[in-house]
Amino acid sequence: MNKNIKTLNQKIKQQGYRMTRQREIVLDELSKAKGRHPKADEIYQMVRKRMPHISFGTVYRNLRLLKELGLVRELCFGKSFSRFEASVDNHQHFSCMTCGKVVDIDEPFEVSASNVYVGGKPIEVDEYRLEFYGRCDDCR
Amino acid sequence: MNKNIKTLNQKIKQQGYRMTRQREIVLDELSKAKGRHPKADEIYQMVRKRMPHISFGTVYRNLRLLKELGLVRELCFGKSFSRFEASVDNHQHFSCMTCGKVVDIDEPFEVSASNVYVGGKPIEVDEYRLEFYGRCDDCR
DNA sequence: TGGGTAATGAATAAAAATATCAAAACGCTG
């Protein structure tokens, strides 16, 4: 049982949720897919190898819940579907505007989000997302 | 006829496309909706007031084309749909994680995207997107 | 270990994105 799963256990119980095998496997598989940024259906396929009878609805609902708990991040890059990744250290992405491929970039850019104003009033920012777009080597 | 439409005319012809009334109205309505970040269906409703017989497919296809031409930007903030805005000056957004509302922030953050590396190799970045997330006053 | 309740599985609904194709419209060319 890895660190993510332990954190999951804690957070789940705190909020009145329950720990299920499905939930654990979804997070575990996503953690193992570091750098792959799979979409919901791909995660379903991955999880199904370990738990063949799991339903897509369960995977989907758990992704939403894990996102609420801050253990999973949802990413979108102008395609018609979301991608997911396990929340690890702060990092950013490059996405190819042609083929849609997404890769992690080497060094994270730091943005100081403490001075964000809207209509002259300061806004409390919980997180930010910085994404880079261009064309990958294959698509150029 | 505003400046955006003139640019549209130029770019359209250059690339072998044609100028149509539908195309012009889609861009014009989106230009007038500065700060609203409508989704495709909302743009369709706006355009329909001026051109009642236009079809959703036409609006949708033109949004895609205008995006290709760089006159329109597609935005997504973790909801299940895209938002659009006319390409104007560089600026960034704040999105409420609860209600999904999106607003422009006052001062743009500058990110120097010249040193982006993936797997040790430099990547040519055409654009970047920086978004801030939190909860708006109403949702707190 | 029993029981109240959250979660699952299976199915389906709803929403959003995309494709198809005959008919219409654009705009070049003479």
Added chain:
DNA sequence: CAGCGTTTTGATATTTTTATTCATTACCCA
């Protein structure tokens, strides 16, 4: 400015993704 090849439209259908429903299952606390 009229004819014509080609692009674009309108209308509709299809696919993909997201979200919901509800009877049954399985957590987990006392």
